[in-house]
Amino acid sequence: MTTIREVSKLANVSVATVSRVVNGNKWVSDKTRDKVLAAMSELGYQPNSFARSLATNKSETFGMVVGDLGGPFFGDMMNSAEDAIRKAGKHLIVTSGHDSVDSERGAIDFLLQRRVDGLLLHLDVLPDDDIISLSDRCGVPIVLVNRHIPELSNQCVFVDNDLGGYLATKHLIELGHSEIACITGPMYKKDARNRLAGYRSALEEAGLQYSDNLVIESDYTELGGKAAIDKLTRRNAPYTAVFAHNDHMAIGAMTSLKALGKSVPEHCSIVGYDDMVMARYVEPALTTVAIPVGEFGKQAAFLALKLSGEQNNQINHQFDPKLVIRRSTAPLKPA
Amino acid sequence: MTTIREVSKLANVSVATVSRVVNGNKWVSDKTRDKVLAAMSELGYQPNSFARSLATNKSETFGMVVGDLGGPFFGDMMNSAEDAIRKAGKHLIVTSGHDSVDSERGAIDFLLQRRVDGLLLHLDVLPDDDIISLSDRCGVPIVLVNRHIPELSNQCVFVDNDLGGYLATKHLIELGHSEIACITGPMYKKDARNRLAGYRSALEEAGLQYSDNLVIESDYTELGGKAAIDKLTRRNAPYTAVFAHNDHMAIGAMTSLKALGKSVPEHCSIVGYDDMVMARYVEPALTTVAIPVGEFGKQAAFLALKLSGEQNNQINHQFDPKLVIRRSTAPLKPA
DNA sequence: CTGAAAGCGCTAACAT
DNA sequence: ATGTTAGCGCTTTCAG
Numbered sequence: 001m002t003t004i005r006e007v008s009k010l011a012n013v014s015v016a017t018v019s020r021v022v023n024g025n026k027w028v029s030d031k032t033r034d035k036v037l038a039a040m041s042e043l044g045y046q047p048n049s050f051a052r053s054l055a056t057n058k059s060e061t062f063g064m065v066v067g068d069l070g071g072p073f074f075g076d077m078m079n080s081a082e083d084a085i086r087k088a089g090k091h092l093i094v095t096s097g098h099d100s101v102d103s104e105r106g107a108i109d110f111l112l113q114r115r116v117d118g119l120l121l122h123l124d125v126l127p128d129d130d131i132i133s134l135s136d137r138c139g140v141p142i143v144l145v146n147r148h149i150p151e152l153s154n155q156c157v158f159v160d161n162d163l164g165g166y167l168a169t170k171h172l173i174e175l176g177h178s179e180i181a182c183i184t185g186p187m188y189k190k191d192a193r194n195r196l197a198g199y200r201s202a203l204e205e206a207g208l209q210y211s212d213n214l215v216i217e218s219d220y221t222e223l224g225g226k227a228a229i230d231k232l233t234r235r236n237a238p239y240t241a242v243f244a245h246n247d248h249m250a251i252g253a254m255t256s257l258k259a260l261g262k263s264v265p266e267h268c269s270i271v272g273y274d275d276m277v278m279a280r281y282v283e284p285a286l287t288t289v290a291i292p293v294g295e296f297g298k299q300a301a302f303l304a305l306k307l308s309g310e311q312n313n314q315i316n317h318q319f320d321p322k323l324v325i326r327r328s329t330a331p332l333k334p335a
Numbered sequence: 336m337t338t339i340r341e342v343s344k345l346a347n348v349s350v351a352t353v354s355r356v357v358n359g360n361k362w363v364s365d366k367t368r369d370k371v372l373a374a375m376s377e378l379g380y381q382p383n384s385f386a387r388s389l390a391t392n393k394s395e396t397f398g399m400v401v402g403d404l405g406g407p408f409f410g411d412m413m414n415s416a417e418d419a420i421r422k423a424g425k426h427l428i429v430t431s432g433h434d435s436v437d438s439e440r441g442a443i444d445f446l447l448q449r450r451v452d453g454l455l456l457h458l459d460v461l462p463d464d465d466i467i468s469l470s471d472r473c474g475v476p477i478v479l480v481n482r483h484i485p486e487l488s489n490q491c492v493f494v495d496n497d498l499g500g501y502l503a504t505k506h507l508i509e510l511g512h513s514e515i516a517c518i519t520g521p522m523y524k525k526d527a528r529n530r531l532a533g534y535r536s537a538l539e540e541a542g543l544q545y546s547d548n549l550v551i552e553s554d555y556t557e558l559g560g561k562a563a564i565d566k567l568t569r570r571n572a573p574y575t576a577v578f579a580h581n582d583h584m585a586i587g588a589m590t591s592l593k594a595l596g597k598s599v600p601e602h603c604s605i606v607g608y609d610d611m612v613m614a615r616y617v618e619p620a621l622t623t624v625a626i627p628v629g630e631f632g633k634q635a636a637f638l639a640l641k642l643s644g645e646q647n648n649q650i651n652h653q654f655d656p657k658l659v660i661r662r663s664t665a666p667l668k669p670a
Numbered sequence: 671c672t673g674a675a676a677g678c679g680c681t682a683a684c685a686t
Numbered sequence: 687a688t689g690t691t692a693g694c695g696c697t698t699t700c701a702g
Contacts, residue, residue: 003679015679015681019681019682022680047680048679048680050678054678
């Protein structure tokens with residue numbers, strides 16, 4: 001690797017001059033600049049970002065932690081975050097947290113050691129308290145994606161899951177359904193609790209009775225969705241519609257229902273959550289609650305940029321989910 | 336940010352000693368080590384990776400460039416690559432190349448400036464020659480993912496697209512089809528040319544006539560797939576099966592076909608390529624050629640590790656695609 | 671076992 | 687307009 005010193009020798013100038021042209025400083029004569037540029041390209045010079053960052057104490061780089069580099073959900077998020085950050089002339093390093101406290105911590109440490117100018121965190125398992133103390137001591141702005149921690153409110157970008165649950169349920173109610181089953185995510189996750197709360201409030205608003213019997217806690221997987229329907233059957237609970245806390249479970253439920261000889265939406269309506277790609281492709285296409293994932297990543301990036309003093313965009317902290325009506329829901333047929 | 340010096344002061348030792356305990360050097364007495372460890376945690380000390388890398392001239396980090404952080408294809412690849420690299424005690428920085436020569440170059444420069452120990456490159460547009468010269472001068476091992484450059488053969492990990500095209504076509508032939516349309520990707524891409532070559536060789540092997548009339552060059556998008564069917568219709572070309580160079584186009588074609596009143600697979604069989612998630616969910620589920628994407632990322636990581644002298648795994652350079660038969664293909668019905 | 675000191679490559683005053 | 691030089695925080699001889 002060639003250094004700035006070698007370039008300076010070849011060009012017959014001082015390292016300071018080379019540094020100036022590398023950094024686009026005005027105070028260099030055109031002639032000198034050309035000489036330096038020539039030397040640089042002759043040597044294939046690449047500035048050493050470590051040395052540079054060490055000297056300036058900034059990296060021009062933001063770090064992002066996502067649950068899993070492969071998640072379809074994260075793809076869009078990373079993309080739009082990177083886009084916004086690139087447009088600000090910075091870079092984004094993405095790492096995955098792998099759904100474990102240790103590796104989430106590890107990912108954060110990794111980024112911190114790289115002295116990122118800010119952190120965009122999508123943390124699944126790290127407890128609130130840890131995040132709060134992290135925010136206090138880490139020295140760089142952190143923004144939380146898809147998570148709301150009251151103490152860190154203005155560092156959060158999140159979606160109103162209560163509203164999502166409410167919208168899904170209300171849609172079903174408006175179609176005439178009154179016996180609506182709910183397949184929830186793991187209840188230790190706030191997302192799931194909020195979606196369930198939305199479900200309850202829609203029920204309540206309509207004067208419908210909430211019944212534990214119709215609620216199955218599951219695990220956000222397709223298999224879990226299937227199993228939930230089986231449980232419902234075993235409980236002998238009557239229902240004409242299902243609200244699943246994500247599309248995976250909704251699709252699993254759909255499969256199970258079909259296997260039971262019930263067709264969707266004729267015998268049973270289904271609403272999912274997330275609006276993943278496959279929601280458009282299943283048969284019937286799934287009615288679901290869409291989260292503006294791209295907007296999410298973008299606003300998180302804006303927020304990080306803002307908190308690090310780079311920009312001053314207007315930030316949108318909370319997003320409203322939107323109901324996307326497709327063909328898995330239909331008016332209740334009189335029995 | 337607290338430095339090694341502050342820790343050394345608090346612990347009443349020299350910086351060298353602190354450095355030793357940070358790096359797990361044996362030559363430190365337990366007592367001293369404990370003192371230092373205590374000081375470190377009291378100060379919340381995080382080693383500065385820049386200073387460290389500057390001093391050692393290594394980063395313990397590999398860099399990866401993918402076309403687009405959001406691609407479903409890339410998700411698995413990143414995941415398994417990161418996994419393999421993490422298991423080797425290193426880190427992976429992922430950046431996107433955005434399908435443009437400039438940003439692919441920019442992404443590579445970014446990583447090079449971060450002095451990565453190796454580069455995993457999934458390059459869509461950068462020409463072979465540029466890559467070859469890059470490999471010569473960049474000073475770190477580079478491995479090419481999903482691309483075969485003869486001059487850099489042992490730095491490539493790729494899939495046999497000829498075989499993929501052949502398998503897809505042969506499957507259709509075995510089902511009795513002889514008039515098989517082919518919707519290709521952009522022909523400036525080698526992938527597409529190879530898949531087409533596979534198509535031709537399967538035809539040839541079966542003694543079937545190749546006809547330009549049945550080949551439509553498209554763009555790997557769902558819309559492109561739809562348009563291709565329209566073109567075929569306008570050409571008035573008779574066909575009973577379609578081989579599309581990716582699943583997106585296959586699904587687009589399926590939609591178009593249905594709109595034309597032809598049902599799949601009764602009137603027309605369809606084979607896709609890639610085996611993306613949605614292939615399982617469309618109706619009918621798509622027969623397609625699967626690429627072992629995960630294995631890909633993993634082998635690329637192994638290769639990079641090996642070339643950088645870290646490990647010595649046995650590397651698999653070329654992968655065979657596999658035909659996944661689902662329900663979009665069926666035996667030709669006698670007219 | 672521990673400390674002192676010389677860099678690693680670059681930036682940013684400060685000189686000239 | 688250009689050069690000199692003192693760090694940035696850490697690792698690594700080389701001496702104790």
